[in-house]
Amino acid sequence: MWKETGVIEHFPANGPKKLWSVPIRGGYSGPAVVGGLVYVTDYARADGDATNNPAKRGELTGKERVLCLDAKTGQKVWKHEYDCTYSVSYPTGPRCTPTVAGGNVYALGAMGNLVCLTAADGKLVWARDFKKDYNTGAPMWGFCGHPLVYKNLVICIVGGDGTVAVAFDKDTGVERWRALSAPEPGYCAPTLIEAGGTKQLVIWHAKSINGLDPDTGKKYWSVPLEPKYGMAIMAPLKIGDYLFAGGIGHQAVLLKLDPNRPDVSVVWHGRQGTAIYPVNSPPVADGDTIYGVDQPGQLRAVRVSTGERLWSTFKPILGEAKDDDYAGAGSGTAFLVKHGDRYFLFGETGHLIIARLTPERYEEIGRAKLVEPTGDAMGRKVVWSYPAFANKCVYVRNDKEIACYSLAKE
Secondary structure: OOOOOOEEOOOOOOOOOOEEEEOOEEEEOOOEEOOOOEEEEEEEEEEEEOOOOOOOEEEEEEEEEEEEEEEEOOOOEEEEEEEEOOOOOOOOOOOOOEEEEEOOOEEEEOOOOEEEOOOOOOOOEEEEEEEHHHHHOOOOOOOOOOOOOEEEEEEEOOOOOOOOOEEEEEEOOOEEEEEEOOOOOOOOOOOEEEEEOOOEEEEEEEEEEHHHOOOOOOEEEEEEEHHHHHHHOOEEEEOEEEEEEEEEEEEEEEEOOOOOOOOEEEEOOOOOOOOOOOOOOOOOEEEEEEEEEEEOOOOEEEOOOOOEEEEEEHHHOOOOOOOOOOOOOOOOEEEEEOOOOEEEEEEOEEEEEEEOOOOEEEEEEEEOOOOOOEEOOEEEOOOOOEEEEEEEEEEEEEOOEOOOOOEEOO
16 A cells, blocks of 8 residues: 655656656566665676576576665665575566565565665675575475564574474574575565554465464464465465455465454365466455455456355456456556555556446556566566556656656646
8 A cells, every 4th residue: 555645646758757767677676665676686697698597497507686776866885795606497587576674675686685774775684595594496486485574583484394484684694584485485585563452474475374472483373285387486465354364276365353362264175267377477356355366367356255256357457358258468567556545556568547446446557667567477578567656756666777766746
C-alpha cells in the first residue's frame, strides 16, 4: 500500500515525466528507496550463457553488486561488489530487493551470499555464505527469500537440515537460532504477522506452512501445503483474521487465525476452478476479495471466505484481452500496489497501469510504457522486477537501466 498524497489521478498524454535513467546490469530485484537513496542489486556477467531455461541451471561467472544511487538524480553514491559464480535456472541476476533498517542494508544474492552494509557509504559490516556455512546448495531458481529484520535479528531462508529458517544478529551476523527442515527451502520470504495475542513468524517451505516464535524459532503450528516443483513463493497474506497462501499445482489454503493463542484452523483448500495460485507477484486483499495474478497469467478476483472466482483478465499482463483458457502467458506477472481507491499495477510488458479493482470488475484508467521488457520467459519478453513508489515517483528497472518517473500532480 502506497499512502503518499499529491499523486496524479491520470497519466499525462505523453506519459509521466522521466526524471532520470542510469545503466544497470541483470537482475530481478526491485529497488528500495530510503532516506533519499535508492538501493538495488544486479549481476555483472563476465562469462556464460544467460539464456533462461526453467529446467536447467545456467553456469555463469561475474560479480554480484549492491548499488546505491541518489534518489533525485540517479547519480551513483557507492557500490559494493564481490565475485560470484552462478549455477541457477533463470540466471539473469539477484532476486531479493535489499532490506534497509537501522542504518544498514541487508542484501541477499541468488547464490546465498548475504551481506550487511552501512547504508550511508556501503562499508561491509559482516557477510555470510549460506552454501558454505550451512552445507546447502542453491535452490533451482536461486535464493529468493528477502531478509526480514525483526528487533535485533535478521531472519533468512537458508535451507538444509534444521536450518530452513535462520536468525542472525543484525549487527554481527552471529547465528541466534535455527528452525525447520525440508527437502527444499522454497522461495518465500519470511513473513511477520500479529495474531493470537503475539507476533508470529510465518515460514512456507516446499512441504508446509508454519508459524514460529520470531524470538526463538520455536514452532507454534504447521499445515501441509506442497506446491509443485517446491515453488513456495508468495509471502503469506494476512487478511483480517485469516491467512492465505497459494502456489502452482492448485495448492492453496485459507487458514483461520486463532484469536487467543498462536494456532490456526483450515477454512478451505484450493482446488481446480477455485482460488488463485500466484507465481512471481504477490496478491493483495481488499475486504473479502483477493486480487492477484494466477499461474496461467490472468489477474483474478477471488472471494476470501470461499475461494470463489469472481472475474479474470489478461489485460494488465499482456495489454489485451484473451479467453480464460489462453495458454501463452504462463507465470504472467503484474505487481499490484494500492493507492487510495485505485491501484498502480506494473505489468511484465513494462507498462505502469492505473486501475480500479472491485469484486465486480477490472476498470483500467490508463497506462504508460516506462521500460522495455528485456528478460526472456517462455518465448516472450518480460520485466519481472517490483517497482518502488516514493517521493511522488515510481522507480523501475529492467536488465539494462533503472529509471525514475514523476507521479506528482502538476
